Amino acid sequence: MRLRTFILTALVVNLALLAGVVFQFSLPAKVVGKRSGQVASATNIPESTTNISIRLVTVPSATKIETFRWDDVESDDYLQLAENLRGIGCPPDTVRDIVIGRAKDDYADQVWELQKPMQAALWDYLAKGIEIDDWPLDKQMIERYEQLSLQRGETMKLLAAKLGKRREPEDMPEGDRWSSLPEEMRPAIREIYEKYSDIRRELVEREEVDDDEPKKVRDRLRNLDSERNAELRTLVGDDRWDEYLLRGSENARWIRSLPGLKVAEEEMREFARRRDVIDQQKKEVAKDDPDREQKLARLDAQRAVVLTEVLGAERAGHVERQSSADYLTFRNIVRRHGLPRDIANRLYEVQQVAQKNARELMASEVPDPELRAQAAKAILLNTQSEIMGIIGEQAWPTMQKYGMGWYDKLFDTE
Amino acid sequence: MRNAFIVGFVLVVTAVNVWMNWRLWQYRQVAEVREAPAQLRQVERQHGRHVIGQRKIFRPSRIVEQARPPWSNIESDDYLEYAKNLRGLGCPEETVRNILLADIAHNFNEREREIWTEELDPFWVTDDARQDLYARRAKQAHELTLSKLKLLRELFQYPVDEGGLEAARNMGMTGSITRLVFGFLDREQFVRLYGAAEYYTKQAGIINESTHGILLPGDYDRARELREQLRRSVGVLIGQNGFEELRLRHGVLESGQPIPGEKSGFPVSGVELREIWKLRTEHVDLINELFVDTGFEDLTEDVAALSGDAVEVKVAKYLGVDRYADYARARNEDFRDVYKFVSEKGLRQEDAIAVFEERSKVADEVAKIEAAEDLSPEESMLLRAALKARAESVINQRLGKIIGEEYRQNDGKGWLDEIVDGIAAKRARLEVQAR
Numbered sequence: 001m002r003l004r005t006f007i008l009t010a011l012v013v014n015l016a017l018l019a020g021v022v023f024q025f026s027l028p029a030k031v032v033g034k035r036s037g038q039v040a041s042a043t044n045i046p047e048s049t050t051n052i053s054i055r056l057v058t059v060p061s062a063t064k065i066e067t068f069r070w071d072d073v074e075s076d077d078y079l080q081l082a083e084n085l086r087g088i089g090c091p092p093d094t095v096r097d098i099v100i101g102r103a104k105d106d107y108a109d110q111v112w113e114l115q116k117p118m119q120a121a122l123w124d125y126l127a128k129g130i131e132i133d134d135w136p137l138d139k140q141m142i143e144r145y146e147q148l149s150l151q152r153g154e155t156m157k158l159l160a161a162k163l164g165k166r167r168e169p170e171d172m173p174e175g176d177r178w179s180s181l182p183e184e185m186r187p188a189i190r191e192i193y194e195k196y197s198d199i200r201r202e203l204v205e206r207e208e209v210d211d212d213e214p215k216k217v218r219d220r221l222r223n224l225d226s227e228r229n230a231e232l233r234t235l236v237g238d239d240r241w242d243e244y245l246l247r248g249s250e251n252a253r254w255i256r257s258l259p260g261l262k263v264a265e266e267e268m269r270e271f272a273r274r275r276d277v278i279d280q281q282k283k284e285v286a287k288d289d290p291d292r293e294q295k296l297a298r299l300d301a302q303r304a305v306v307l308t309e310v311l312g313a314e315r316a317g318h319v320e321r322q323s324s325a326d327y328l329t330f331r332n333i334v335r336r337h338g339l340p341r342d343i344a345n346r347l348y349e350v351q352q353v354a355q356k357n358a359r360e361l362m363a364s365e366v367p368d369p370e371l372r373a374q375a376a377k378a379i380l381l382n383t384q385s386e387i388m389g390i391i392g393e394q395a396w397p398t399m400q401k402y403g404m405g406w407y408d409k410l411f412d413t414e
Numbered sequence: 415m416r417n418a419f420i421v422g423f424v425l426v427v428t429a430v431n432v433w434m435n436w437r438l439w440q441y442r443q444v445a446e447v448r449e450a451p452a453q454l455r456q457v458e459r460q461h462g463r464h465v466i467g468q469r470k471i472f473r474p475s476r477i478v479e480q481a482r483p484p485w486s487n488i489e490s491d492d493y494l495e496y497a498k499n500l501r502g503l504g505c506p507e508e509t510v511r512n513i514l515l516a517d518i519a520h521n522f523n524e525r526e527r528e529i530w531t532e533e534l535d536p537f538w539v540t541d542d543a544r545q546d547l548y549a550r551r552a553k554q555a556h557e558l559t560l561s562k563l564k565l566l567r568e569l570f571q572y573p574v575d576e577g578g579l580e581a582a583r584n585m586g587m588t589g590s591i592t593r594l595v596f597g598f599l600d601r602e603q604f605v606r607l608y609g610a611a612e613y614y615t616k617q618a619g620i621i622n623e624s625t626h627g628i629l630l631p632g633d634y635d636r637a638r639e640l641r642e643q644l645r646r647s648v649g650v651l652i653g654q655n656g657f658e659e660l661r662l663r664h665g666v667l668e669s670g671q672p673i674p675g676e677k678s679g680f681p682v683s684g685v686e687l688r689e690i691w692k693l694r695t696e697h698v699d700l701i702n703e704l705f706v707d708t709g710f711e712d713l714t715e716d717v718a719a720l721s722g723d724a725v726e727v728k729v730a731k732y733l734g735v736d737r738y739a740d741y742a743r744a745r746n747e748d749f750r751d752v753y754k755f756v757s758e759k760g761l762r763q764e765d766a767i768a769v770f771e772e773r774s775k776v777a778d779e780v781a782k783i784e785a786a787e788d789l790s791p792e793e794s795m796l797l798r799a800a801l802k803a804r805a806e807s808v809i810n811q812r813l814g815k816i817i818g819e820e821y822r823q824n825d826g827k828g829w830l831d832e833i834v835d836g837i838a839a840k841r842a843r844l845e846v847q848a849r
Contacts, residue, residue: 003417010424017431021438068484070504089482093520094513101512108586112601115593122594123684126666129675129744132591152587166520171531179534247537257541265538335549336628341542402628 078103078155079162096163103159107152114141114148170194177247181240188235196228251275258322259331260345261315271310278303321348329403337395346390347399351406354383358410376411383407493518497569508602511579514569519576522562529554556620563613573647578612579605595663599652606651614644615708622709629710637710645701662688665695674744679753679763682741690741693728748773748829755825756813765812769821772808773829776801780833791842795834802833 073084078099085095118125118137125135172178172186173193181189200221207217233241246252252272255263278299285295308316321327330344357379366372384407391399481489488503490496493514500510529551535544566575582605585592596604618637625633648657666673666687674680675687682690705713730738743749749770756766783789783797809826810818822830 003420006421007424010428014424014428014431017428017435020435021431068503070500070506070509085485089485091480091485093480094485094517097513097516098509101516102509104583105508105512108583109601112586112593112597112604115590115597118594119597121684122597122663123688125684126673127675127682127684127687129673129677129680132594132667149587169524169527171527172534175531176535176537179537252537256537256539256544259541259545261540261542263540268538332626332628336625336630398628398630 078159082163092164093166096159096166099163100156100159103152103155107148107155110148111145114145117141174248177244180243181236185236189232192228192231192235196224200224246272246276249276251279258319259328260321260341260348261311261318263311263315267310271306274306274310275303278306318345321345324348326351326403326406333391333395333398333403337398339392339395343390347387347403350383350386350390354379354407354410362411380407380410383410493565493569511570511574515566515574515576515579518562518566522558526555526558529558552624556624559620560617563617566613572606572610572651573613573644574606574609575613575616577616578609581612582608591667595660595667598659598663599656603651603656607648610644610647610651611704614640614647615704618705618708618710627709629712634710634712637705637708637713641701641705641713644704648701658692661695661698661700662691664700665698666691672745672747672750674741677754677757678744678750679757679766680737680740680744689732690729693732694725697725743767743770746770751825755821759813759817761813761817768812769809769826772805776805776829776833780836791845794842795846798834802830805830805833 068088073081073088075081075084081102082095082099085098086092090098118135130136170190172190178186178189203217203221203224207214207221232244236244246269249272252268255268255271282296282299282303285292285299289295307319327344327348330347331341334341334344334347358376361372361375361379364372366375387399387404387407388396488496488499490499497510497514500513501507505513535547539547563573563575567573585608586596586601586604596607599607618640621633621636622629652660672678673687675682702713726742729741733741744753749766752770752773753763753766756763756769779801780798783794786794789797806818806822809821812818813821
């Protein structure tokens with residue numbers, strides 16, 4: 001009787017526990033190590049649950065438990081390893097990283113081991129005074145090294161072919177020249193560039209391979225940029241094309257590269273347009289024109305005054321700063337200390353005055369060396385005091401360290 | 415007996431049922447904790463021991479369609495979780511490194527690219543405005559790189575980055591000198607050593623780059639800090655003995671200086687040569703040199719400098735006067751040339767020394783002639799001719815007429831002709847001709 005009661009109680013308890021097991025399995029699956037089950041739903045693969053140590057993979061629909069350890073995918077064959085990784089859903093980029101990384105490590109390991117026997121004899125070889133290239137190495141070792149290097153190259157080539165390349169995003173070609181284009185037009189522009197880049201690559205390959213039609217290929221290559229530009233022009237329209245051309249002008253690039261100079265957009269455009277016209281006229285002067293020299297000289301004179309006409313004499317006078325390495329150093333010092341940019345311009349002016357004074361003193365005919373020395377000292381002291389006043393106490397040590405090389409050479413010849 | 419069996423069986427079945435329920439319940443609890451919103455985990459991490467700029471370490475919006483289970487369950491947007499999952503699978507540490515370094519490099523390159531290309535460069539702006547824009551972008555890019563390096567350190571517990579790993583692989587493959595210098599280490603030590611050097615010097619390079627080379631005292635302090643971190647890392651990795659061995663090998667193989675040895679008239683054993691190089695390099699701070707190369711020249715001031723003369727005195731004390739003379743000659747390229755010629759002809763070392771010493775004497779005397787202002791061009795030319803004749807006579811005496819002639823026409827031709835055909839001599843001859 002007691003046994004029957006025990007069995008009945010145990011049966012009820014076990015049925016309840018079994019119901020608990022079934023209930024827990026029927027709850028929606030959890031994916032550990034991910035923030036959501038996006039991957040599973042996106043790929044229409046039954047939702048699965050993996051615990052953190054990846055010992056169990058539970059597929060609730062089939063109430064099935066799979067075991068997965070890294071050893072299961074390992075293989076000495078690189079292509080098999082890649083295949084195994086693909087089989088467990090590893091994305092192509094990661095497959096490539098794993099397999100190529102593994103291959104590189106394997107070859108490097110083997111080459112590293114090859115040199116180990118030489119280590120014991122290293123100092124003895126050096127003591128013999130033999131050039132390293134002439135060390136009496138074992139012939140087998142050299143052959144093995146060459147073999148490994150060759151194999152590595154072949155393996156890498158094979159893996160690159162089988163595993164493909166990582167997709168890298170392409171930048172917008174000539175980005176700053178197209179920056180005024182509306183966003184929606186850019187993909188089409190990029191496509192045209194890509195198309196012609198592909199054609200160019202194909203033609204170059206054909207030129208290398210096929211000797212029979214090099215002229216035809218070369219002609220096409222020569223005309224390729226014109227073809228591409230015609231297509232681009234049709235796409236963007238004449239106004240935008242003119243803007244693109246203006247931005248490609250050397251004059252436009254020059255005027256916008258002047259450091260420390262405030263130039264408005266309209267001034268830059270005007271300068272570039274006017275100088276482009278003159279440059280075009282220079283190109284059009286015929287080589288056999290008897291007045292060629294005079295014409296070119298006249299155009300050069302016109303060209304020289306454009307800057308002053310557009311910017312005015314004062315700003316145009318500052319243009320030479322761009323070619324001064326000292327000025328660029330002043331700018332870097334000023335920037336490093338977070339000082340107003342104009343301070344670099346003022347430092348440059350002080351430098352110019354000091355250099356001019358020093359030149360004049362050296363060229364002067366003051367006969368008394370004592371007087372000359374005093375004058376030189378005065379220039380130096382005055383210059384230093386002006387610079388200290390401009391740059392301030394805090395930045396003065398930096399100025400001394402980086403920006404005063406010219407100062408030390410002011411009277412080098414004295 | 416029968417009853418006891420039934421009771422036992424029922425108890426076992428019940429126990430199995432209880433265990434299954436408990437495991438499933440426990441598993442779901444763990445899973446739910448791990449499934450907590452990322453936001454919460456970020457806050458926890460920031461309050462934890464490692465503050466690693468969580469916003470920057472998450473992987474970019476990767477193409478999730480490409481990964482399928484079970485791999486998609488291993489991957490995680492959080493690199494720390496991803497690494498933990500891979501290690502939990504039994505994935506070899508080198509493979510974990512290959513996966514994560516490549517993925518992180520790609521991720522950060524993509525982000526850096528976004529910094530530089532998010533907006534196309536404006537065209538009609540002044541140089542100053544453009545420089546400001548580039549400086550802003552460069553600052554963001556540098557911050558990104560630093561956060562990447564911090565993440566890598568946290569992931570692997572040692573300093574490494576993808577550049578160091580790749581360089582170590584390639585150098586180990588192609589550089590025979592590299593293999594000789596570092597070959598006493600195992601390859602993993604070499605990879606980590608290279609990675610550490612890259613890791614810290616890259617940061618020093620960033621400081622230099624972001625300051626446009628205008629380095630303030632604080633920048634030097636930071637570089638010193640990095641230098642000492644690298645020193646500690648290397649110390650942990652290869653120990654004091656390994657470090658000393660590396661300094662010796664670097665000194666002897668990569669200094670570019672001639673190594674004196676048997677072939678240059680200085681018979682020496684491997685042990686002695688090693689000792690000499692120990693004396694020559696004990697003042698060299700390899701770690702400091704790495705940092706000086708990143709633009710921090712002033713860091714050299716920190717290192718106790720030992721003058722070249724002091725090093726030579728140490729070596730001379732070790733070798734004794736006579737052997738030191740042999741050693742010093744064996745490092746001289748001129749002597750090495752003469753010695754090579756002489757030993758190939760089966761002559762004695764003394765003959766090579768005599769020719770070399772004559773060459774040195776002649777060079778001194780030519781310098782004196784060139785410096786003498788009271789000599790006329792004619793006198794100068796006469797003296798030079800006399801010196802050449804004397805040198806040729808010494809050569810003939812020492813090497814014999816036939817071998818001496820061969821030497822004069824080949825190996826010795828250059829310096830012998832230089833006595834009478836040097837620039838100063840040519841000028842003197844032109845002056846004489848002009849008169």
